[in-house]
Every structure is written in structure tokens, then in C-alpha cells.
Amino acid sequence: MEREGRTGSSKAQAIEIASLAVQAILYEASCHPSPGLVSATSTGAHSDMDYFTFLDSASALISPLIQCAQAGLSTESPKEIFQTIRSIGQLGERRMFAKTRGVNTHKGTLFLLGICCAAAGKVLYSGAGFSSLRSIIQDMTEGLVEVELSARNQELENKDPTKLTHGERLYLTHKVEGIRGEVQRGLPIVFDIALNVYKENHDLSLNSRLIQTLVTIMQFCEDTNILHRHSLETLREVQERANKIIALGGMKTPAGSKAIEEMDKDFCQRMIGPGGSADLLGVTVFVALLEEFFNGRNS
Template sequence: MENKYVICSEAFVIASYAIEAMLCEVASYPSPGLVSSISKGSHVDMDHYSFIKSTSILSKYMVLFAQEGYSNRTPKEIFAAIRHIGIEAESEMFKGTKGVNTHKGMIFLLGISCAAVTKAMHDKKNFEGIQDIIKQMTKGLVVNELCYMNKDKVKSYGEKLFLKYKVEGIRGQVERGIPLVFDYSLKVYSENSDLKLNNRLIHTLISIMQFCEDSNVLHRHSMDTLGEVKQKAKHIISLGGMTTEIGEASIVALDSEFIKRNISPGGSADILAVTVFFNSVEDYFNHISAT
């Protein structure tokens, strides 16, 4: 009973970081084209309250993802287990939002992330070991689910975009250990800790948009539009992003433009939430090692 309590306690801690990250992402403004606490962005079927509802529903599942990771099983076995949980989480999300997709990508990314973190804790590995666990969990995912998929049974946006553009999307990111987070955005988020939280979030979001192969943009538009989104983000970062007045004004203007053009960089928003999550996790690991 004591061991079970310890496992559940750690699962709740890690899940709380995931929930906080989800809420921080949707609260921040101006997030170009995205739902925030101020705006619906380029969306007509959801708002800030939709995300509060969805996050509340998913809080249970973040705990379950984390509990599955705290195990003697191999990373591959854990991944198989959390995918079943993910299917249930998606179903409950859609019930709560009346069919609106608020967090499908987030469920996948944060589900893997929560399980990988608690697996590292179980195996007494440090923060740097988490990325390798993610790679072990998802090894072969692109080949097995995209390269060899039945083209007559294609359903998801990710599958359709792979067929059209050969973009690996979220599957490719996790199979490589979410390098956009571990090799880039975590550093950006850390280096801008002097900014107010809202501004830090937006600055990191724009930084991510420079490099993210955003499936939401591709689904709504085209590869040319995605290239344009990346270039606009790079220009804003060259102006200083949220660290300068001209950079901030450019982000506000970009938000208005994206709303008019129906552009929503939701993939970048998901990566932002994962960045916030792993920043909290890294702090937690550092605290544990220091005590």
C-alpha cells in the first residue's frame, strides 16, 4: 500500500505540470490565430472556456499516463499501454466539447511526456535521460504507422498530410525525442525567464513557429503558407519578439492577419505546452537531486 501511494503521489505531481502547461498555453495573448483568454483567434467553434472544459476532463488522464510510466515494463510496453488510455481520453474530450478538437495533439504529446518522465523517475535516471526514453517508446513509429499505412483507410490529418507532403508531423517529432523542445525551445524559455510569464510564453511560441512543421497550418492551407508563417516568425524574432516594443507590435499585427486569413499554428501551441511542462519537470528533477 505504501509503494502504491508513492507511485500515485509522483503521478499527481507530474500530471499537475502537464495541466498547468495546457492552461498556460491557452491563457497567453497575443498568440497569433490561436484561442486565448482574450480572443477566439481564427476559430469559430471554440474559445477559452472550451479549453478549460477540455483540460479539466483530461486532468484524470494525465495522472493515468504518469502512473503507467512508473513501471518495470519496457518503454515500448508503456507506450502501448498509454495509447489505449489516449483513445479513451480523446473520446471523453470529444464528448465534453461536443465534437470539437481542442487537445488531440496535446493528449499524444503530453501523454508520452508524462509517462517518459515517471519511467525516468522509476529507473532513477536524471532529466537528460528522459529524451532517450521517449525515443525508445516511439522507435519505428513513422515507418510502422505512416510509411506502411493502408492508403485506403487513411483517417487522421497526420496520415493525410504524410501522403500529400511526406511530412512526418507529431509522430516524427516524438520518434526523434521531441528535438524541437529538448534542443531548442527549452533553452529559449529558460533564457527569457526575466519576462513576465505571458510575454515569456508568447516569445517562446513565436520562436517555435520559426521551425515547427505545423500540421494545423498545413491542414488548413498549404506548404507555401507554412513557409510564410515560419518566415514571419523569424522576422519577428529578429526584431526582438516580446523583448522589444516593435517586436510585440508585430506579434499583435500578426494575430490580426492570421485571424483574417484563418491561420492557426496549433502545432506550435502544442510544442509550447510541452516546453512549459518540461521546464517544470527539469526544475523538479533539480530539486530532487539537491535534496
């Protein structure tokens, strides 16, 4: 029997949560200039995808994100919910690849937003309030790095290199925990840094606000997309340039805005695509929308 809430059945609640996630995906893909990233006006550092590829991909993620939110709307523990949504995520990936003809547009996004949708569902079901979202995410993913990376170090070293995932390969090479480490720690870049920047810059246009938040994230993100295609030195360069741009004021000043445009041109030429930072921007927007949603329910 479906549990009823102020917005109706669990299916209706799940759709409401997932719609905010899709909104966040579309916001991230639409803002510009987003250095090296696909946007409404640029293919960024990519030759195999464009804005419409991202729209196609976003449409493919609607169903799995609804299912993830529904998984959270249950009596299951956070750990049990996480195991449930792993299989949903695998099906979601297949839907995405079918829609994009094999192009990886949102694999990282689906992983992060699937977890966040499920956690939001659990928050709503339990009545714990928005402030519990981060701790539920941490409860869901506790021990993820140890189980999938560090405890398997010897196994990964002996594995056929062609069979390793990008995340596994980068952990072996650089000991970078990537998306797994970030989510296990409760998304500190999102909750401790980016969310505040996004909320504090509400006086900017929505586009400028998104870019300001993106460049802020780029300062701190151990972006595995950059590491996979380039090097640790390139990643450090990206972080340092982002730091200098924020020091200039970013989208709040002419000098900062010009520096962002120049960085976009440079990254497109050098094929540097900070996709990990883009994923965290999408999560930041989603969390901000969730906070408004939960506050609205309680007002």
C-alpha cells in the same frame, strides 16, 4: 504493491507529474497575443471554441494524464509503456470530445503530453534523472513513423480518403511526418531550441516569455494544423514571418511586440491557427516544470 518514493506512493507521484502537465496546458491557453490561437482574450482563428472550451478540455485530460504517468511508474519497458498509453489516450480523446461537444481542442496535446508524462514516470521510477527524459521518449516511440506511415504508404494510398487521419493524409501529400516524426526524434524543437529560449527569457513577464517561446517554435514547426487547413505556401509564410519577428527581438522589443500583434490580427482574419506550435509550447513548459521538479527532488 505500489513502489514508494520520496513523495509517497506511485499514485501520488503520478498526480504530481500530471498536475505539471495540466499547468502547462493552462499556461499555453492563457497567454496572448498568441497569433491565431485561442487565448484568454481571443478565440483566435476559430469559430467553434473559446477560452472556456479549452478550460473544459483541460479538466477532461486530468485523469488520462495521471494514468499515463502511472503507466511509466512500472517495470515495463519504454515500448511496453507506449502500447499501454495508446489505449489510455484513446479513452482520453473520448473524454475530451464529450466535454467539448465534439470540438478537437487538445488531441495533439494529449498525444505529446501523455508520452511525456509516461516518460517522466519512468524517469522517476528508474531514478535515472531528468537528463534521461529525452532518450526514454525516443525509446518509447522508436520506429513509430515507419510502422504507422512509411511502411504503410501503399496501404494508405489505397485507403478511402475519408477514412484517413489528418496526419496520414499530409504524409501522403507532402511526406510530412508531423507529430509522429517530431516525437520519434525526441522532440528536437523542444529540447534543442524552445526549452533554452523559455529558460533564458526568465527576465520577461511570464506572458511575454510564453509568446517569445511560441514565436520561436513557429519558425521551425512543420505545423500540420496549418497544412491541413491551408497550404505548404502558407506554412512557409508563417515560418518566415516568425523568423523576421524573432530577428526584430520578439517580445523583447517594441518593434517585435507590434509585429506579433499585427500577425495575430492577420491570422485571425485569415483563419490561420498554428495549433502544432501551440502543442509544442505546452510540451516546452511541461519539460521546464519537470526539470525544476526533478532538480528539487535532488537538492
